[in-house]
Amino acid sequence: MAHFIKNELTALGAEIELRDLGKQEGTDVDLPPIVLGRYGSDPKKRKILVYGHYDVQPALVEDGWDTEPFKLIQKDGKLIGRGSTDDKGPVMGWINCIQAHQKAGIEFPVNLVICFEGMEEYGSDGLDDLIRTEKDKFFKGVDATCICDNYWLGTSHPVLTYGIRGCSYYAVTVSGPSADLHSGIFGGMVSEPLIDLTHVFSKLVSPKGKILIPGVMDMVVPLTPEEEELYDDIKYSMDDLYAATGSKTNLFDTEKESLMARWRYPTVSFHGVEGAFSAPGAKTVIPAKVSGKFSIRTVPNITPRKLDDCVTEYINKVWEELGSKNKLEIKLLHDGMWWLSSPNHWNFEAAKKATKAVWKVDPDMTREGGSIPVTLTFEEELKKNVLLLPMGRGDDGAHSINEKLDLINYINGIKTLSAYLHYAAVEPMA
Amino acid sequence: MAHFIKNELTALGAEIELRDLGKQEGTDVDLPPIVLGRYGSDPKKRKILVYGHYDVQPALVEDGWDTEPFKLIQKDGKLIGRGSTDDKGPVMGWINCIQAHQKAGIEFPVNLVICFEGMEEYGSDGLDDLIRTEKDKFFKGVDATCICDNYWLGTSHPVLTYGIRGCSYYAVTVSGPSADLHSGIFGGMVSEPLIDLTHVFSKLVSPKGKILIPGVMDMVVPLTPEEEELYDDIKYSMDDLYAATGSKTNLFDTEKESLMARWRYPTVSFHGVEGAFSAPGAKTVIPAKVSGKFSIRTVPNITPRKLDDCVTEYINKVWEELGSKNKLEIKLLHDGMWWLSSPNHWNFEAAKKATKAVWKVDPDMTREGGSIPVTLTFEEELKKNVLLLPMGRGDDGAHSINEKLDLINYINGIKTLSAYLHYAAVEPMA
Ligand SMILES: [Zn+2]
Ligand SMILES: [Zn+2]
Ligand SMILES: [Zn+2]
Ligand SMILES: [Zn+2]
Known part of the structure; x- marks a missing residue:
């Protein structure tokens, strides 16, 4: 898979290096390498780091899949297969961005810095070390980071994510x-x-x-009126919770209280x-x-x-x-550690405009209850804002059977990633 | 094993029947039969029912035994092997009783009614039904029951047991x-x-x-002064508890309180x-x-x-x-259900005299914290007193590795069982 990505990106003109991580501890098995890449080196353009992972959760037909998990199927407007949404789909999305610009003859708006790992589902072995070692080398000069590896809160409304517990x-x-x-x-x-x-x-x-x-x-930290306001318009209903848990054992009666309990x-x-x-x-x-x-x-x-x-x-x-x-x-x-970003940073503003341009709605600003540790490492080591810009929906079934990515999320996702790079290229940094 | 016991007892002149219990539920495996027997039929003598079991717990050298578990070893004054104390040793003890009387030319004092089962360690399958079915047939006329299948409280003082939780x-x-x-x-x-x-x-x-x-x-039931007195002289020390549990996490500081917590x-x-x-x-x-x-x-x-x-x-x-x-x-x-007998019943008096005659001390009157359900069934169905007269010591390791029976407990145990039958033959029933 690392070689596939390398070949795709190299064919598009990116400089790619496969960073060897050695053997798995106590075994003779080679760890899948981290794909490090650069696309563009114009000193007048901003440097945007994008992260994704090409490894996936295990899957067997016997687990209850309706289709062969490692064969991508397109059906009823859905791309079905292991990794479709977590996180091979989004990784392909970044590659499609470059292809689309080349085919349409549009100048790429930023210098892209690429980091795609192959050990995320097993604890991101070696990634933290690599970030620390390379922060002033490979990652030097990065202006902002975009991670495409989480999900919408629900199934109909795009979101940007600015916090993790x-x-x-x-x-x-x-x-x-x-x-x-x-x-x-x-x-x-x-x-x-x-x-x-x-x-x-x-x-x-x-x-x-x-x-x-x-x-x-x-x-x-006490709840401020401004923060509370962020929860007012979020598209989430108690029915979403009932459906997700298969029960009505909610501790709180309102969406707002429930989401605050989960996020803040x-x-x-x-x-x-x-x-x-x-x-x-x-x-x-x-x-x-x-x-x-x-x-x-x-x-x-x-x-x-x-x-x-x-x-x-x-x-x-x-x-x-x-x-x-x-x-x-x-x-x-x-x-x-928890991670909390400013949802008003220019990196987020760029993503808001991109979402609006593609989906015709303002994204909900969400947080996650669970952890994505690499987010914090990127922010702490590179000292630059990190944005979580998800492609898939809340019901995609990452880590579960019949994992899917809606085709519209894939196509609009590629458009959103592309638009994000264009806005990120020009958004005032103040 | 059932056939071995049958042959031994038949050779001694007992009438033996192997009562078939059918197949184990859901399998084609024959259950080990219950050995029912009679030795003596003099209408002038009392009928004493004795119970034991010839099945044992599983055992493998790999569990940590120092010797082959299914080969009886005599070493340092101990009989070592699976079943030595639970409950093959005591079963052999009853057979030895009859042999000893014959060799010494002494008239057997009672009509012995024998019930040795082979499923005790697996829940006594079929035994309760048999007792109910046979209470007015095979077990008709029994005057008292003696069960030899538990242990002394400690390692040095003989006991009789009159209660189970x-x-x-x-x-x-x-x-x-x-x-x-x-x-x-x-x-x-x-x-x-x-x-x-x-x-x-x-x-x-x-x-x-x-x-x-x-x-x-x-x-x-409230503690009476008479019952409390029973605890006064029991040979049990907090050190016995510390040794048995490998810790000093006792809830009570005195032997008396500890034993009451365990028994009453x-x-x-x-x-x-x-x-x-x-x-x-x-x-x-x-x-x-x-x-x-x-x-x-x-x-x-x-x-x-x-x-x-x-x-x-x-x-x-x-x-x-x-x-x-x-x-x-x-x-x-x-x-x-719990079981509580009267420690002053003639059946117990006979056992007290027997113990005193053989061991030269009065037995401690004990109860058990755990359950031996057949005790209650015998008492409820036959409506006659049941006595627990243990042969082995508290550290014999029934159900554990290196199970043993001290040779002196075996020999004095046979003597005690024999003496018990002699006293039980004549003890006033009032
Ligand atoms: Zn992922
Ligand atoms: Zn995942
Ligand atoms: Zn037993
Ligand atoms: Zn046992």
């Missing part, structure tokens, strides 16, 4: 006996780790989603328990050592470090109050 | 979304089943073991969660449907029916207070 993931381990015990014999004689853990977890968040860890909500407020989620009985049926064991997993989605201005202090101090206090003789250990398994 | 096992299922959700996208927008479940479970029992379900403790008070244990993330590592899923498993060990006079009312009513009330839009379902997976 971070995530701190914890394991809280309670241990006592040296081995699992029979509850008939020892039940009542010893402190049970799982009972202790349950009590600790019940003190982290209420059933209504209220975070009970002191200090966390204090770090959240932190949340605590429980994922499960490691070490306890988890099979069907009835087993009368007292588990000796259990790890409860929970994560906190973070937003401005929560820092993982301060959050960790709050979490650790609070859980230790709760633990002391329990008065158990078991042992408790708190472990931060991973953390990732 | 029951067990009611519950699954509480909370469900919401139609499929697992990504916590980045949906965290904060929907009620999470695992958060709800955690809150419900935290209201069942305190970390100190206090049952929070109203009505349960009210059903427990109900306890709530948490076993685990089905449907949540249970593997190592970090997965950011919101589980759509989770079943929490807990059990309550029951004691006089808690009945499973009344307990179920208390549990259901209370959890439904807690659930209503949570105010979640998820769905909750309470399911009683199984229940088994």
Whole structure:
């Protein structure tokens, strides 16, 4: 796939380098290289960095696909196949941009800097290092970045995305006996780790989603009237939520509150328990050592470090109050910072004009609840604005069966990317 | 094994029948038959029913055994091998009783009624039905029952066992979304089943073991001074508990309180969660449907029916207070009744005298925390006293690796069983 992209771009006159990432850790398998490229080198033009990934999620017909997942099918106005929307389609979109300009005889408006990786679905191995190493070399002079690798909020209205929540993931381990015990014999004689853990977890968040860890909500930036206004016109309905979750178990009754809960407020989620009985049926064991997993989605201005202090101090206090003789250990398994851009930056203004020109509507300004870590790395290392400009719709089924990209999204997407580059070439930087 | 026992007993002059139990459900495998036998038919003698089982737990050298598990080894005063203590050793003990009487030329004191099954470790398939069917036929006229299939409390003092706790096992299922959700996208927008479940479970029992379900403790018979006295001299130390659990996570500081918690008070244990993330590592899923498993060990006079009312009513009330839009379902997976005998019945008096005669000490009167359901069936169906007269020690490792039976326990055990029959033959029934 890297070679295919290289050949396509080289044929169009781009300078392409395949950056080798070595072997996968502990194996003899070559990692797919990062495609680095330049198209245009006019010192009078702006430099726009575009990112995408050419690797995809695994897929098998047996998973339930209606078609062969690795054969692209066009049907009922949809391009169906693995990677159609995530993220081979958008990667092809950038290549089509160049082709379209050449065929139409229109001068390309910017110097394009290309970064297409092949390890995104597996944690972007090596990409952060490459960005840090190349920030003053290959990436030198970049004026703005555009990432085309997320989705519209719904299915009918184009969006631009200016924020992503971070995530701190914890394991809280309670241990006592040296081995699992029979509850008939020892039940009542010893402190049970799982009972202790349950009590600790019940003190982290209420059933209504209220975070009970002191200090966390204090770090959240207050809602301003201007920010609140951004939510007013977003095309999202509670029915979208009901459809997506297959239930009406919403915590909030309005679209606005629901989207704020997803985008601008932190949340605590429980994922499960490691070490306890988890099979069907009835087993009368007292588990000796259990790890409860929970994560906190973070937003401005929560820092993982301060959050960790709050979490650790609070859980230790709760633990002391329990008065158990078991042992408790708190472990931060991973953390990732939130990202928040200014939706009024010239990079966004260019994308707004492009969207309006192609789709005839103003894009909704959205944020994402989940994480796309490379976004933050680009912004922090290159110190330039990053824009998320999605091509596909919210129901495309990235990572799921029957992944698709609507043909109109593909065609208008290519037009939007092209128009974006034209506006980005001239938009006042002030 | 059934045929070996049949041959041994037949050679000694017993009448033996192998009672066929048919095929294992859904397979073509013959179930091991129940060995029913009679030794002696003198109408002037009492009829004593003895129960044991000739099946054992699975065992592989790879599990960590120091010797071949299915080859009996005698070493350092111990008989080592699978089934040595649970329950092939005791079964052989009864056969040795008859042999010893014959070799010594002593008249056998009672008419022995024998019931040795081969499915105990797998739930005693078919045994309850057989007891009910045969109570007025094969088991007609039995005066008392003796079961040799449990253990001393510790390692140095013989015991008789007069009580067993029951067990009611519950699954509480909370469900919401139609499929697992990504916590980045949906965290904060929907009620999470695992958060709800955690809150419900935290209201069942305190970390100190206090049952929070109203009505349960009210059903427990009050402790009388006479019963309390039974605990005074029991040879059990906190060190035994520390050794058995490999920890010092005891809920109570004294032996007496600890044993009462194990024997005469109900306890709530948490076993685990089905449907949540249970593997190592970090997965950011919101589980759509989770079943929490807990059990309550029951004691006089808690009945499973009344307990179920208390549990259901209370959890439904807690659930209503949570105010979640998820769905909750309470399911009683199984229940088994407690059993409590009179430690002053003539059957026990005979066993006390036998123990004193052989071991030169008075036995401790113990109860068991776990369940041996057949005990209750024998007592309820035959309406005669049941005595648990253990042969092995508390550290024999039944169900574990390197299962053993101390040689002195085997030899003195045979003597105790024999002496018991002699005392049981003459002990006043009043
Ligand atoms: Zn992607
Ligand atoms: Zn993806
Ligand atoms: Zn047994
Ligand atoms: Zn057993």
